[in-house]
Amino acid sequence: MxxxxxxxxxxxxxxxxxxxxxxxxxxxxxxxxxxxxxxxxxxxxxxxxxxxxxxxxxxxxxxxxxxxxxxxxxAQLERISATLTVRDVHEEIQQRGHRHEARVHRLTSVAASPAQAALLDVAPGQTLFHSLIVHMENGVVIQCEERLVNPQCAPDYLAQDFTRTTPTHYLLQVAPLSEARWSIESTLPSAQEARLLHIERSEPCLVLRRTTYSRGLAVTWVKLTHPGSRYFLQGSFQA
Amino acid sequence: MxxxxxxxxxxxxxxxxxxxxxxxxxxxxxxxxxxxxxxxxxxxxxxxxxxxxxxxxxxxxxxxxxxxxxxxxxAQLERISATLTVRDVHEEIQQRGHRHEARVHRLTSVAASPAQAALLDVAPGQTLFHSLIVHMENGVVIQCEERLVNPQCAPDYLAQDFTRTTPTHYLLQVAPLSEARWSIESTLPSAQEARLLHIERSEPCLVLRRTTYSRGLAVTWVKLTHPGSRYFLQGSFQA
DNA sequence: CAGTGGTCTAGACCACTGG
DNA sequence: CAGTGGTCTAGACCACTGA
The missing domain is CATH 1.10.10.10 (Winged helix-like DNA-binding domain superfamily/Winged helix DNA-binding domain)
Known part of the structure; x- marks a missing residue:
């Protein structure tokens, strides 16, 4: 371009x-x-x-x-802005010329807890899809992806083979992206995350949370946890 | 606007x-x-x-x-982009209606170590300015700002009162911003950072590193360390 | 070749600002 | 009021693509 x-x-x-x-x-x-x-x-x-x-x-x-x-x-350049691009893990790893692998640890439907319901703006108790997938770059775990999906927006989510495609890729096809809200923070991993990422519970992680909307509906909420020692975000700003 | x-x-x-x-x-x-x-x-x-x-x-x-x-x-929206805005701490805190205070722990000139020289693309041994400032929001420490400055771009840096203005603000006035490169990572604090931020060495931190250029020259390198429990970045993406 | 986007002109009318 | 930016037109020529 x-x-x-x-x-x-x-x-x-x-x-x-x-x-x-x-x-x-x-x-x-x-x-x-x-x-x-x-x-x-x-x-x-x-x-x-x-x-x-x-x-x-x-x-x-x-x-x-x-x-x-x-x-x-x-203009007063009191703020320094840059475009933060969150790429699909698969694409990001392939672009580095590396091998991407995914392991699906969970892919089920759940009854929304009050906290989960709030994330997707639905009623507590409503059925949601819940997935837990670990992504590897050349055999090394770099991302733990926990996701909630609104079945209304992607009824066939549970039938997908996420070792061959990624949830991000699938969901963008099914539900055109109209809006997203995200946050970035630094925390210690949960016991489960530490186990899945093969790290100590004392190793800091870079956590990206994102809620994605399509046609005014919350489609999916995702928490991407990365070992701080193996992952960072970078970018640049021009002009 | x-x-x-x-x-x-x-x-x-x-x-x-x-x-x-x-x-x-x-x-x-x-x-x-x-x-x-x-x-x-x-x-x-x-x-x-x-x-x-x-x-x-x-x-x-x-x-x-x-x-x-x-x-x-x-377009294929495989990537989700958002504008990440890094604001001046002072402005950010004031906008929340809170009180900003700064403590200057170091404001000296140093002879550039090889590592420091590389960050600003100057010769090792050249004189650089080095500052270490802690920023507080309503009396609570939220940022530790370690900075190297190229004296060529801001000869009067050492004479500033950074309890009354911020280095970001001052440097943007002296050297118009033309380019910046940044990275975001999650790490544990150094002993010094833990002490200045009043946190345990086991508490993860959100670290933002940035090099800023003006007229093709590296003006300043800065490392902003935030306690993970008290700081996160957020944003949204539309369309 | 016809159809596309990339750029450019020389006007035009309007809304808004400041003196 | 004169000067500013915000928008819009009805043309134009060009570079590029694909059949």
């Missing part, structure tokens, strides 16, 4: 880069007023629409603050 | 929402070909530019895959 144009650099990108570099070099600092669309149109000899696109995209990227009737300003 | 228009919904948003809902409802599923710009122009009675904007923005948001000469497709 990276831009692979053969032709010359688009004009709107020239404007974007001009402003981006000016900001990066400190020519304009946070809070400064940038040239207006009209001024940039003249300076670059472009139509206003083209300049507008450059400024609009910088705004979408959070680098520029725009106020109708006033002007465009360099 | 949230859209607060008084007038009617813009046309390009109508098209965006139409497509977004179709995807969320499963009318089109991952890999499906969406109507062409020309088709949508006719359907909605809009110019191609307006429809183009709708599709382009959906592409930028990762929901749609576009191939020149072929068409626009519903």
């Amino acid at each position: 990276a831009r692979a144009r053969t032709g010359p650099e688009p004009q709107y990108l020239k404007v974007k880069n001009h402003l981006r570099e000016g900001i990066a070099r400190g020519h304009w600092v946070a809070g400064d007023l940038l040239p207006s669309e009209a001024a940039l149109s003249l300076e670059f000899g472009l139509s206003r629409m083209t300049v507008n696109r450059a400024l609009r995209e910088l705004h979408q990227e959070g680098l520029v603050q725009r106020v109708q009737g006033v002007g465009s300003f360099v | 949230a859209r607060a228009r008084t007038g009617p919904e813009p046309q390009y948003l109508k098209v965006k929402n139409h497509l977004r809902e179709g995807i969320a409802r499963g009318h089109w599923v991952a890999g499906d070909l969406l109507p062409s710009e020309a088709a949508l122009s006719l359907e909605f009675g809009l110019s191609r530019m307006t429809v183009n904007r709708a599709l382009r923005e959906l592409h930028q948001e990762g929901l749609v895959q576009r191939v020149q000469g072929v068409g626009s497709f519903v």
Whole structure:
């Protein structure tokens, strides 16, 4: 997807880069007023629409603050944002050129406890699917995946072979993703998790919890537990 | 900044929402070909530019895959992305309506060890600034901030009063942010960190490491250590 | 070749801001 | 009021794809 144009650099990108570099070099600092669309149109000899696109995209990227009737300003970068991408384990491991294996420790239906019911926003006692799967990279356990699934959204969940596909992959096919809420924390593993991950109960774990919604319904809740010594998240932020 | 228009919904948003809902409802599923710009122009009675904007923005948001000469497709959402925002501690605590306090335990210059030199991409032995600050929310320690700073980028770093401003805030003023690389992991604290955070050495911590660049130079490296029991990251993903 | 998306123009009308 | 950004049009030319 990276831009692979053969032709010359688009004009709107020239404007974007001009402003981006000016900001990066400190020519304009946070809070400064940038040239207006009209001024940039003249300076670059472009139509206003083209300049507008450059400024609009910088705004979408959070680098520029725009106020109708006033002007465009360099944004206060008090927050540092980055895109956190949570990939499907299978895909992530394969991309590293490694071998992925999964062991299904549990795949059953349960009557929702009050706590479980709250996670998926259903009534206590309602039937839910519950799975517990351990994922291995080249034979080493790196993730323990405990999951609750709303049967309404994926009635055939229990019939899947999760040594051949992953719950994430299956559920995304069955129920198009519309929203997700997640959290990341650091905790000690439960006795069961320690056993499944082959670690001591004293080894810290990176835990990712996520609830996924489709068409306004909570489809699934998942807790992904990783040994802290074998897993971390990373990313970068540009501009 | 949230859209607060008084007038009617813009046309390009109508098209965006139409497509977004179709995807969320499963009318089109991952890999499906969406109507062409020309088709949508006719359907909605809009110019191609307006429809183009709708599709382009959906592409930028990762929901749609576009191939020149072929068409626009519903993207494979194998990855779940979210914007991870790392805020300035001070701002984060104030936003919760709480009181922020900082204690400066170290603020000195050091000769870079080989390991430290590598973090900021300078020569070993070069002078670096080293700070160790503890941040408290309503009197409770929630973050231990260890930082290395390149003196070239912030020569007056040692003269700042970090009980009144934060290093993040100061450095963003002095050296405009152009790039950052970060990682998140779960580890046990060092003896020093445990002491500063008032926790046992057996309590897991959420650790955020980040290197920040300005004008191509590494400005600062920071390690933010949080007690796992008192801190976690969270976020959401839409569309 | 016809159909797609990628870009660009030279206008236009509007809503909003500040003096 | 003049100046700003927000949106929209009806064309245009181009690069790319697949038949």
